[in-house]
Each structure stands twice: as C-alpha cells, then as structure tokens.
Amino acid sequence: MKKVILGKTNELVSRISLGTWSYGGANTTGEMAVGWAGQKDEDSRLALQRAWELGINHWDTADVYGDGHSETIIGSMWKNIPRKDIFLATKFGWSMGNYAHYYHPKHMRIQFENSLKNLQTDTVDLLYLHHCNFGDSEEYFDDANELLHKLQEEGKVRFIGLSDWSSKKIMKFIDRVNPDVVQPYRNVMDDGYASSGLKKWIEKNNAGVCFFSPLKHGLLTGKYHAPVTFPDGDFRSNIPDFQRWDVLNAMRDNKKNVEIRFQGHPQPVLHGLLDSLLTDVSTGCVLLGQRNVQQVEAASSLGNPLNKKDYDWIKSNYLIRR
Numbered sequence: 001m002k003k004v005i006l007g008k009t010n011e012l013v014s015r016i017s018l019g020t021w022s023y024g025g026a027n028t029t030g031e032m033a034v035g036w037a038g039q040k041d042e043d044s045r046l047a048l049q050r051a052w053e054l055g056i057n058h059w060d061t062a063d064v065y066g067d068g069h070s071e072t073i074i075g076s077m078w079k080n081i082p083r084k085d086i087f088l089a090t091k092f093g094w095s096m097g098n099y100a101h102y103y104h105p106k107h108m109r110i111q112f113e114n115s116l117k118n119l120q121t122d123t124v125d126l127l128y129l130h131h132c133n134f135g136d137s138e139e140y141f142d143d144a145n146e147l148l149h150k151l152q153e154e155g156k157v158r159f160i161g162l163s164d165w166s167s168k169k170i171m172k173f174i175d176r177v178n179p180d181v182v183q184p185y186r187n188v189m190d191d192g193y194a195s196s197g198l199k200k201w202i203e204k205n206n207a208g209v210c211f212f213s214p215l216k217h218g219l220l221t222g223k224y225h226a227p228v229t230f231p232d233g234d235f236r237s238n239i240p241d242f243q244r245w246d247v248l249n250a251m252r253d254n255k256k257n258v259e260i261r262f263q264g265h266p267q268p269v270l271h272g273l274l275d276s277l278l279t280d281v282s283t284g285c286v287l288l289g290q291r292n293v294q295q296v297e298a299a300s301s302l303g304n305p306l307n308k309k310d311y312d313w314i315k316s317n318y319l320i321r322r
C-alpha cells in the first residue's frame with residue numbers, strides 16, 4: 001500500500017486508510033438511523049487483521065460508532081497487532097449525554113476517557129472535533145476547542161483534528177482550531193473541499209487531510225440495480241439517492257464507462273473513484289469504509305493517484321451523468 005506523509009504530523013499513513021463506522025453495527029439516535037446494519041464482529045476483526053498485514057495502517061473511528069462498539073473491536077486487536085503499528089484516530093462531539101449540547105466539556109472529557117478504555121490505549125494519535133455545530137452563537141466553541149488542546153498538552157492525544165460534512169463550516173472555525181489534520185466529506189461528485197477554500201488552507205498550512213465517505217457509502221460503485229430498503233438502524237436509509245432509479249441507473253452507466261477506461265487495473269471502478277481524490281492532494285488520504293477481508297484486499301490495490309487527464313475525465317463523467 002502506498003503511503004503519504006500526513007502533512008505537519010510527519011506521520012506516514014496509507015493513501016487508502018480504513019474507516020470503521022460500520023463496525024459499530026446498526027444504531028439509532030432517537031428516531032434517526034445512525035449505524036450500519038448486518039455487520040458481524042468477526043468480519044470486522046478479520047478485516048482489521050488483514051488491513052494491518054497489507055499496510056493499511058491508519059484506522060479511523062469515533063466514540064459514537066455503535067456507542068463505543070467500533071472502538072472496542074479495535075481495542076481487542078492489540079493481542080495480535082502491535083499498537084505502535086497503527087495510526088489511530090477517534091472523534092468526539094456527537095454524544096450529548098444528559099447535557100444541553102453535544103459540546104459540553106464535562107461530557108466530552110468523560111467520552112474521551114471512555115474512548116481510551118474502549119481502544120485499550122493510553123494515547124490516541126489523532127482526536128477530532130466531529131462536527132462544527134457549536135451552538136447558535138458559537139457559545140460552545142471556546143470550551144470544546146480548549147479541551148481538545150488540553151488533551152494534547154496532557155499527552156493523551158498526539159495530534160488534533162477538525163471535521164464536518166460541510167467544508168464551508170470547517171472554514172468558519174479552522175483558524176481558531178488550527179488543526180493538524182482536517183477530515184472533510186469528498187467524492188467525485190462533491191467538491192466543496194476545493195470550492196470552500198479548504199483545499200487552499202490545507203496547502204498553505206501543510207495540514208493533513210482525510211476524505212470521508214469517498215464512495216458515498218457505496219452508492220457510487222454502481223453496484224445497486226434497484227432502490228434499496230435498508231434494515232432498521234442503517235444510516236443509508238436517510239440518503240434519498242439510494243431510492244432514485246435515475247441516480248442508480250446513472251451510476252451503473254458510469255461504472256461501465258470506468259471499467260472500460262481503466263480495464264488494466266485490478267479494481268477499475270475503485271481506482272477511478274478513489275485514486276482521483278488523491279490527484280491534487282500531497283498531504284492526505286482517503287478514508288474508505290471496508291467491511292470485510294474482500295473489501296480490504298480490493299483497497300490494497302489502490303493508492304496511485306490518477307493523472308490529470310484521467311482525473312478530468314472521471315470528474316466530467318460523473319458530473320454529466322448525475
């Protein structure tokens with residue numbers, strides 16, 4: 001697996017890194033589905049083991065993935081895998097506990113201490129603020145930011161990060177947090193990363209960047225032939241595109257084109273969709289959700305950025321066919 005220096009962290013991480021949201025299993029917050037159904041712990045463990053063997057050395061989780069279950073699965077792996085071999089990232093900020101807001105510092109501290117226990121480690125390599133909703137007048141921002149930096153000073157966190165689905169929101173807070181690493185949403189059809197100015201900020205500040213949901217949760221692969229009904233607790237039931245014939249058909253057409261264009265590659269579709277996200281990025285990686293050994297092995301053939309011509313081709317292909 002190709003590696004990259006994650007900006008100013010100076011850490012060498014796999015170009016295709018491992019997202020473990022699904023390892024938390026099906027989950028809900030109130031009425032809202034926030035997990036992934038049908039995940040077997042044994043598949044998660046085998047995938048982690050294989051990822052380590054293949055050099056996928058950066059694993060991303062969060063306190064809320066299965067309310068700690070994803071972290072616990074990772075924590076169970078140090079019997080077989082040296083902890084020092086893995087660049088381990090977690091997040092806090094989406095659990096509210098009994099407080100009035102997600103970013104209450106007392107609750108955040110408790111959540112973080114639980115993450116360390118679940119992960120069976122004294123230190124995480126990277127800790128993110130999971131989102132940028134800091135209250136109507138940003139009243140929770142200062143305390144949350146202070147706690148993040150304090151945990152770093154205490155030596156419990158090596159590097160600090162900032163994340164959100166919206167790159168625009170990240171831009172609102174980025175100078176005040178001054179993160180080592182940023183985690184934005186990015187895929188071939190959505191480039192708020194560049195249009196928001198975040199890309200420029202990353203380059204100017206030599207920050208690391210990790211793109212999440214690069215396959216739009218699997219939708220972009222073109223593997224769906226008809227609208228899908230996901231089981232209870234599966235986050236994908238909130239994504240309208242999984243119900244739209246026109247979108248699913250367009251993704252299947254795109255898949256055929258990409259398979260022809262990159263027919264010499266063992267994973268032509270993933271190569272087009274994921275390696276294109278690396279073309280204009282020299283300090284970052286893609287966080288791909290890999291649910292089993294087969295998906296890890298497919299990921300291991302990736303990580304070579306597309307050239308500019310192929311990059312332009314794939315972008316126009318997906319923009320036109322949406």
Ligand SMILES: NC(=O)c1ccc[n+]([C@@H]2O[C@H](COP(=O)([O-])OP(=O)(O)OC[C@H]3O[C@@H](n4cnc5c(N)ncnc54)[C@H](OP(=O)(O)O)[C@@H]3O)[C@@H](O)[C@H]2O)c1
Binds near residue numbers: 020
């Ligand atoms: N910071 C944030 O707010 C945030 C938000 C979302 C995600 N994330 C992070 O980013 C990671 C990845 O995002 P994501 O899980 O939303 O989605 P994703 O990476 O876009 O898609 C992952 C899904 O694509 C399918 N897939 C993967 N490899 C495949 C292959 N070789 N062939 C066919 N299908 C394949 C799998 O679904 P099936 O097997 O079910 O088809 C897999 O669960 C998460 O795990 C998490 O760590 C962070």
